[in-house]
Structures are given as structure tokens and as C-alpha cells.
Amino acid sequence: MVNTLAPGIDLDDGAALASADRSGLLRHAALSGAQARAVDTAVNEGALARLPGTRPRSLVVVARRAVPIAASRLVLDAVAAELSFPAVVVDHAPTWIGPLDVIIVMGDDPGDPAMVAAVDRAVRRGCGVVVATPSEGPMRAAGAPHAIPMPPRVAVPEIFATCGYAAVVLAVLRHIGPGEAVTAIELGAIADVLDDEALRGHPEREILANPAKSLASKLLGNRVVFAGDATGDQGLAAHAASTMLRAGGMVAASASLLEVVEVFDHLAGPAPASDVDPIFHDPEIDGPLGTEPVKVVVVSRTSPGTGTRSRAALLGSAADYLFANPQDSADDQPPGVEAPVRSLGQVLTNTLQLCVRLDMAAAYARLARSH
Structure with a gap:
């Protein structure tokens, strides 16, 4: 099947696609399974061991960029019927948070003042805090030593980090035990499916x-x-x-x-x-x-x-x-x-x-x- 819609590169020409992909778009897009598996590995290593495993009063996800916001909402929409506590996605730490709440702070900018302030408030209020940002700069200082760092282990541009952020939210949900239907979800099995999808989308496949x-x-x-x-x-x-x-x-x-x-x-x-070739189109002669x-x-x-x-x-x-x-x-x-x-x-x-x-x-x- 020949692609006739693309103006420059035939989508069936794997060599041309690889040559044009100088910034590694396809490689980054194919790393979603690796991101999910890295989160699963971190959990198996005990990354969430310090997070209380009992049902919290609420789960608050603090995110300020489109991708972590979307990832959080996609997961929470899917599991909403199984949750026995409220879960919200906001761009700041609410004033009402306290020791019974679990807070996830997600983003790719460890220097974002609003995100740093959210971690600081959550730590001071005694919340269970998971920080899914690069562990450096002001963010690391604000969270230490009480916040649980879960920095991304697979580096990709944030636009391709949806599954990595979603895996963090799912891992926390599984840990705080909202119900058997959620705790039964296996991150490793999801990562395998994501890898299979990436293979199906390989540039050499027609x-x-x-x-x-x-x-x-x-x-x-x-x-x-x-x-x-x-x-x-x-x-x-x-x-x-x-x-x-x-x-x-x-x-x-x-x-x-x-x-x-x-x-x-x-x-x-x-x-x-x-x-009509737009190069030779004259609106006054040919019409719109x-x-x-x-x-x-x-x-x-x-x-x-x-x-x-x-x-x-x-x-x-x-x-x-x-x-x-x-x-x-x-x-x-x-x-x-x-x-x-x-x-x-x-x-x-x-x-x-x-x-x-x-x-x-x-x-x-x-x-x-x-x-």
C-alpha cells in the first residue's frame, strides 16, 4: 500500500523515515513499555515501602503539564468505580491535605516553584508523598528526607512519557490497596503489551x-x-x-x-x-x-x-x-x-x-x- 497523503516521505519507506528521524521521535515513542517496566522494577526494589499501605483519606495528584495530567486522568477514569476514596488531579497542593492523604507530584521540571511548593507543603503536613520528577535541584531539597523519590529511569521527552506517568499512578494505587480489581493489575504484563505495540509500529513494517x-x-x-x-x-x-x-x-x-x-x-x-496543485492555484481565476x-x-x-x-x-x-x-x-x-x-x-x-x-x-x- 503506497501512502499518497504524505507530501514528502512514503510511510512504507523505512530507510527514508529513519534518515528523517534525526531527533529520535520513533525511538522515544517506542520506549513506553520500558518506562512502565522501570516503574515496576522500582516498586519491586521497595521504592514504595515507606508509603502507608492502608486506604488513605484521599489521593491527590499534583501535575501542571498536559502529559502528566492526561496520564493521571486516564488511569483514574479507568479505576474510578473501584476506588473507595476520592482521587483528584490538581495543579497545586490543596490547603486541606494532612497525614491521612497520599500526594503524587509529577512533572519533568524539578525547579518548577509551584511543584516544589506542593512537595514542601505535603511534607510539612505529614502526607505520604511520592515525587515522580527528576531528583535534583530544589525538588530534591524540598522532599528530603521524607518524600519518596521515583524519578524516571528511562529518559524521554515529556510528550512521550504518558505511560511512565500512568505507571507511577497505578503503582501507588496498587500499594494503597483500594480493591482487589486494582491490586490484581500487573505492571509487568502491561509493559509487555506496550512493547508488542511498539514492535507492531516498527518503521520497517508496512x-x-x-x-x-x-x-x-x-x-x-x-x-x-x-x-x-x-x-x-x-x-x-x-x-x-x-x-x-x-x-x-x-x-x-x-x-x-x-x-x-x-x-x-x-x-x-x-x-x-x-x-488542484496549490502552487498553480489562483483564487481570482479558479475560485476558492x-x-x-x-x-x-x-x-x-x-x-x-x-x-x-x-x-x-x-x-x-x-x-x-x-x-x-x-x-x-x-x-x-x-x-x-x-x-x-x-x-x-x-x-x-x-x-x-x-x-x-x-x-x-x-x-x-x-x-x-x-x-
């Missing part, structure tokens, strides 16, 4: 056998909207749009699937003038150049229900699906039959697997448009 390349080829040349039906799927859709913007250099939006259906007629606009077509990517952490498929069908050929596994294809689901219920561990694994695919697709999209 588009037809490469989920990341396939996704990138569908997005290039289109105006993209990521849409989710369920609340957790909407959170993943928002993260997908952010990833494509920051890592892929593509403008994308996110919304609920119902909202997209309601406004789709206005989104579609005039038919694109795909046969048609807008790029809209591609609506329906994001789902599991196989969609009948309602989701019915709403997506209203979008016609503009709709496409994004699932974690080939067996989740909407086309394979018999009409009128609901998808099987997935376990909590499977939902969370699927979520992070899709994060890897999105990271790699964003890298491919940026490379394809770089020449």
Missing part, C-alpha cells in the same frame, strides 16, 4: 501490518476530530488530539461523539479540490480552494456498543475507528450483539496501548510532513 502507520496515513491530509462516546473514551480522545498537536504538529480537535454528530453537517463544508475533508476518529478503549456504532454510522465514510486490538474491530461485531465486558486490567492495558499507538502515529505524521 502500513497494512503497522497500526501506527495506518493511523497516520488516515489522518494526513484531513481535518481531524477525535471523538469518544463514554466518559473515559472522551478523555482518551482529548489526549489523542493533544498528542497529534504537540508530537505530530497536526491541528486536531476532540469532542464527544454525540456533539460531532450534531454539528457534522457544518464541519464537512465544501468538497475538497484534491486535484476546497477545504480538507473531515476525518472523525471514534476512540474506544474497548469494543463499542450498538449505540456508539449507530451514532458513528451517521458520519458515513468520514468516520473511522481506533481500537487497541484487531479483534475489537467494529466490523466484526454481529449486529445487535453487545461487545463483551472487559476487565479493569484489560481496559487500562488497552488505554495505554492506544497511547503508544498515538505517540508513534504522531511521530510518523511529523516525519511524513517534514520534507
Whole structure:
């Protein structure tokens, strides 16, 4: 399958992709499994031994950048029904925290004054504090000796650190024991799935056998909207749009699937003038150049229900699906039959697997448009 949408590099040309990837985008995007496994190793070495293992009054995640915020929310959305205590994601340490609360501070800037202040307040209030930032500078001074350092062991740009941050949140949740469904989730098993997804997205694999390349080829040349039906799927859709913007250099939006259906007629606009070379296009003679077509990517952490498929069908050929596994294809689901219920561990694994695919697709999209 030849990629005809990318203006510079054929996505099936592995050598050209490798040559263009001077900043190591694909290598960084493929390290999500390594990040999760590094967190699992740290836990097995006793990194969280000093953290109380009983149910806290609350779990507070302090994060100020898009990636750690999204990672935290993706995990907490997945496990929300199993939690017996409130869990929030905020950009500062609340005034009400105390010895019964657990605080996770996450980010890539150990000198951020607001993050340092959050660690300082949490330590002074006697909270259980986990610091998932580089252990250096003001952050290390603020946390010592009471905070538990869990610095990243696999260095990647923060845009590709979603799974690493998510692994920290999950590790803390498993330690404080909110319920059997959460404690049964194995970080090592998730890391294996993330590694498998990275292998499937290897630049030498052709588009037809490469989920990341396939996704990138569908997005290039289109105006993209990521849409989710369920609340957790909407959170993943928002993260997908952010990833494509920051890592892929593509403008994308996110919304609920119902909202997209309601406004789709206005989104579609005039038919694109795909046969016109913009270099030779004169608006005064040829008229306005048609807008790029809209591609609506329906994001789902599991196989969609009948309602989701019915709403997506209203979008016609503009709709496409994004699932974690080939067996989740909407086309394979018999009409009128609901998808099987997935376990909590499977939902969370699927979520992070899709994060890897999105990271790699964003890298491919940026490379394809770089020449």
C-alpha cells in the first residue's frame, strides 16, 4: 500500500523515515513499555515501602503539564468505580491535605516553584508523598528526607512519557490497596503489551501490518476530530488530539461523539479540490480552494456498543475507528450483539496501548510532513 497523503516521505519507506528521524521521535515513542517496566522494577526494589499501605483519606495528584495530567486522568477514569476514596488531579497542593492523604507530584521540571511548593507543603503536613520528577535541584531539597523519590529511569521527552506517568499512578494505587480489581493489575504484563505495540509500529513494517502507520496515513491530509462516546473514551480522545498537536504538529480537535454528530453537517463544508496543485492555484481565476475533508476518529478503549456504532454510522465514510486490538474491530461485531465486558486490567492495558499507538502515529505524521 503506497501512502499518497504524505507530501514528502512514503510511510512504507523505512530507510527514508529513519534518515528523517534525526531527533529520535520513533525511538522515544517506542520506549513506553520500558518506562512502565522501570516503574515496576522500582516498586519491586521497595521504592514504595515507606508509603502507608492502608486506604488513605484521599489521593491527590499534583501535575501542571498536559502529559502528566492526561496520564493521571486516564488511569483514574479507568479505576474510578473501584476506588473507595476520592482521587483528584490538581495543579497545586490543596490547603486541606494532612497525614491521612497520599500526594503524587509529577512533572519533568524539578525547579518548577509551584511543584516544589506542593512537595514542601505535603511534607510539612505529614502526607505520604511520592515525587515522580527528576531528583535534583530544589525538588530534591524540598522532599528530603521524607518524600519518596521515583524519578524516571528511562529518559524521554515529556510528550512521550504518558505511560511512565500512568505507571507511577497505578503503582501507588496498587500499594494503597483500594480493591482487589486494582491490586490484581500487573505492571509487568502491561509493559509487555506496550512493547508488542511498539514492535507492531516498527518503521520497517508496512502500513497494512503497522497500526501506527495506518493511523497516520488516515489522518494526513484531513481535518481531524477525535471523538469518544463514554466518559473515559472522551478523555482518551482529548489526549489523542493533544498528542497529534504537540508530537505530530497536526491541528486536531476532540469532542464527544454525540456533539460531532450534531454539528457534522457544518464541519464537512465544501468538497475538497484534491486535484488542484496549490502552487498553480489562483483564487481570482479558479475560485476558492476546497477545504480538507473531515476525518472523525471514534476512540474506544474497548469494543463499542450498538449505540456508539449507530451514532458513528451517521458520519458515513468520514468516520473511522481506533481500537487497541484487531479483534475489537467494529466490523466484526454481529449486529445487535453487545461487545463483551472487559476487565479493569484489560481496559487500562488497552488505554495505554492506544497511547503508544498515538505517540508513534504522531511521530510518523511529523516525519511524513517534514520534507
